[in-house]
Structure formats: C-alpha cells, structure tokens
Amino acid sequence: MLLKKGWLIFLFALSTAYAxxxxxxxxxxYAKGYRGGYIKGLESVDRSLQFAVIGDWGRGGMxxxxxxxxxxxxxxxxxxxxxIVSTGDNFYPSGVASVxxxxxxxxxxxxxxxYPLWRDWYVVLGxxxxxxxxxxxxxxxxxxxxxxMPDYYYSFKSKITKGVNALFIFLDTNPFNSGFHDxxxxxxxxxxxxxxxxxxxxxxxxxxxxxxxWKIVFGHHPMYTAGxxxxxxxxxxNSLEAMFEKYNxxxxxxxxxxHLQYYHPKDKxxxxxxxxxxxxxxxxxxxxxxxxxxxxxQGFMTFSVTxxxxxxxxxxxxxxxxxxxxxxx
Numbered sequence: 145m146l147l148k149k150g151w152l153i154f155l156f157a158l159s160t161a162y163a164x165x166x167x168x169x170x171x172x173x174y175a176k177g178y179r180g181g182y183i184k185g186l187e188s189v190d191r192s193l194q195f196a197v198i199g200d201w202g203r204g205g206m207x208x209x210x211x212x213x214x215x216x217x218x219x220x221x222x223x224x225x226x227x228i229v230s231t232g233d234n235f236y237p238s239g240v241a242s243v244x245x246x247x248x249x250x251x252x253x254x255x256x257x258x259y260p261l262w263r264d265w266y267v268v269l270g271x272x273x274x275x276x277x278x279x280x281x282x283x284x285x286x287x288x289x290x291x292x293m294p295d296y297y298y299s300f301k302s303k304i305t306k307g308v309n310a311l312f313i314f315l316d317t318n319p320f321n322s323g324f325h326d327x328x329x330x331x332x333x334x335x336x337x338x339x340x341x342x343x344x345x346x347x348x349x350x351x352x353x354x355x356x357x358w359k360i361v362f363g364h365h366p367m368y369t370a371g372x373x374x375x376x377x378x379x380x381x382n383s384l385e386a387m388f389e390k391y392n393x394x395x396x397x398x399x400x401x402x403h404l405q406y407y408h409p410k411d412k413x414x415x416x417x418x419x420x421x422x423x424x425x426x427x428x429x430x431x432x433x434x435x436x437x438x439x440x441x442q443g444f445m446t447f448s449v450t451x452x453x454x455x456x457x458x459x460x461x462x463x464x465x466x467x468x469x470x471x472x473x
Contacts, residue, residue: 169224180258181218185465189448189455193304194223198444199231199364199399200270201422202247205255208442209423211461217258219446219459226302227264229314231399231419232364234267238275243284245276252291267293268314270364270399271324297341299348301356308451310358313348316341317363317398320383338383345384349391357451357473360395361388368409368416370433371401371440372426388414394471395454397445403429404445404458406437406469415471417456419445437467 166174167188188194196219203209220228235247269278282293296316301309318324319338349359367381388396392413399420408415421442431438443460452473458466 167222170222173221178221180221180260181214181463182222183215183218183459183463183465186219186222186446186457186459187448187455187468188223189450191305191450192455193302193310193449194225194447195227195229196220196223196225196444196446197229197231197362197397197417197419198422199418199420200233200402200424201230201255202233202235202251202272203423204247204250207423207425208461209255212422212442212444213256213258213261215459215461215463216256216444217260218463219444220263221260223446223448225263225446227266228261229362229397230265230267231362231397232268232270233272233399233420234270234281236272236423239273239278240280241276242280243287245280248284262290264292265290266312266314266362267291268362268364269293269296269316269318271318271321274318274324297344301353304357304449304451307355308357309353309355310360310449311348311351311356313345313359313361315345315361315363317365317380321365321379342383342387346387346391349387349393358395358449358454359391359393360397360449361393362397364398365400366398366405366416366418367396368407368433369401369418370405370407370431370435370438371403371418372429372432373401374432385412385414395447397447402426403438403440404443404460404466405431405435405439406456406458406467407435408471409434417445419443419458437469439466441466 170182240247284291299313319336365380395415397417401418401420402425405418425442429440441460446457448455454471456469
C-alpha cells in the first residue's frame with residue numbers, strides 16, 4: 145500500500161511538473177520528434193504574436209554566447225516565435241568587412257545553428273557594426289534566408305488577430321549620437337541625415353490606420369539605462385522621446401548596455417526595455433538608477449502581444465525565467 149501510494153505521489157508530481165513546464169507549441173514539436181529541451185516556466189500566450197529579442201551577441205559564442213543561443217533555441221520553440229530581433233552590436237569588435245567576412249560563420253551561423261533559430265531575424269545596427277562596412281549587413285539579407293535588414297532603418301506591420309495589427313519600426317540610432325560623427329568617416333557612411341530619419345519615423349507613427357493597436361520601436365541605444373552608462377547624457381532621449389510620447393509609442397526595445405532591464409518612467413507612455421546581454425555581462429554590476437527590473441547576466445527577452453496586453457519574459461543563460469512583466473492597454 146505504501147509503495148502504491150508512493151508511486152501515485154510520484155506520478156502526480158511528474159504530471160504537474162510536466163503540465164507546468166511545457167507549452168502547447170513545445171508539446172506539438174515534441175510529438176513530431178523535437179528533443180531540444182524547453183524553458184521551465186516560460187509562458188506561451190494563445191492567439192498572440194510572439195517574438196524574441198537578443199542584443200550585443202557578436203563575440204563568436206564566447207562570454208557564454210553559446211549558452212544563450214541554446215536557451216534562445218528552447219525559448220522560441222516554447223512560444224513558437226514568429227521572429228527574432230537583434231538589437232545591434234552583431235559583430236565585435238568592428239563589424240564585418242563584406243558579405244564574405246569569416247565573422248558571419250564565426251559569430252552568427254555557427255553560434256545560432258539550432259533548427260528552431262532558422263526563422264526570420266530582424267536586425268538593427270549597433271555602434272560596433274559601423275567599425276567596418278555596415279552596408280554588408282544589409283547586403284547579407286540577399287544571401288541569408290533568415291537575416292533581414294532591408295535598409296539602415298525600416299518597418300513592417302504584423303497581424304495579431306483579425307483586424308488588429310502591431311507596427312514594428314527598426315531605427316538606426318547611431319547617427320543620433322554625436323560621438324558617431326567624430327569616430328566614423330562620413331564619406332563611407334551615407335546614413336547620417338537624422339532629419340530624414342526623423343521625418344520618416346514621424347510619418348510612420350502618425351499613420352491613421354485604426355488597425356494599429358501597438359507601436360513597437362527597436363534601436364540600439366536606450367533612452368533610459370541603469371547600467372554602466374547611467375550617468376551619460378542620453379542624446380537618443382533628447383532627439384526622440386518627445387516624438388515617441390506625442391504618438392504614443394508603446395514599447396522601445398534596445399541593446400547597447402550589457403544587461404536586461406525594464407523601466408516605465410513616471411508620467412510617460414512608452415515602456416523601455418534593454419536586451420543587450422547576448423554575450424558579455426558583468427554579474428557583479430548593480431543598477432545605477434530607477435528600474436522596474438534589472439539583471440546583469442547573459443540572456444534575452446521574449447514578447448507575447450495580444451490586442452490588450454504585452455507579456456515580456458526575461459530568460460538568463462541558464463534557462464531561468466527571471467521576470468514576467470505585463471503591459472496593458
């Protein structure tokens with residue numbers, strides 16, 4: 145009797161853990177032969193638009209980069225992510241020279257090799273990507289099935305449910321920083337007209353399309369950080385925050401700082417996220433400013449978008465879900 149009771153307790157615990165740990169998309173893939181693992185506690189939201197965001201990963205898999213890639217593969221399986229976003233600094237220390245640069249294999253193809261990661265990646269440029277030939281990262285879109293960077297800045301709309309869309313905007317924030325103009329040869333980099341980019345951005349944000357429920361903007365440089373650059377004057381905030389607030393940008397998601405962060409400034413509409421911990425991170429670092437969530441460990445974020453709510457989940461290199469944050473309309 146005791147043995148039977150023990151087995152019943154074991155089976156109940158096993159079934160409870162199984163139900164809690166594994167999502168519908170994961171179970172569907174498992175039934176077809178997938179055995180790549182899952183992220184315990186990661187949620188997949190039914191009838192939502194789901195994606196993952198990783199940044200500052202381009203170190204050839206070192207600094208725990210391969211661990212992050214493995215967990216990212218599990219996460220996108222668990223949520224059946226429609227795409228992955230890279231928030232820049234895709235190739236350290238100085239970008240790539242051409243579409244044939246060996247760093248494409250060393251830092252991207254051979255690090256993010258798992259089958260679940262063979263889905264669309266939408267990419268922005270970081271400051272390190274301007275060290276050589278940023279145009280090569282645009283041109284690689286013509287070679288790679290999954291790498292998407294049609295221009296220095298671009299956008300698209302994506303369906304959430306019938307008649308409800310999200311507007312995704314991908315910026316090149318580098319020219320908004322004064323140091324960029326000092327460090328780069330202006331003849332080599334044609335994308336220096338911040339006035340033109342702001343005019344383009346305002347045209348998108350003022351779109352009267354009533355189907356747009358969420359406005360989500362990506363860039364490399366954050367407006368608010370509690371990381372190592374917390375004391376720096378935010379030129380991005382000075383240049384773009386007024387426009388974001390005027391047109392009710394819902395989420396601004398960036399990298400540049402090598403940690404994971406969420407912050408909703410008081411009396412502001414826009415929610416600010418940093419996902420720049422794709423490789424290097426200093427776990428001893430503490431937050432240096434106001435935040436709603438801060439973690440100085442390698443990892444990434446996932447987002448699940450419904451018409452009325454966005455769920456952000458931060459995952460570290462060990463597969464731990466560090467936080468879940470909900471943003472409601």
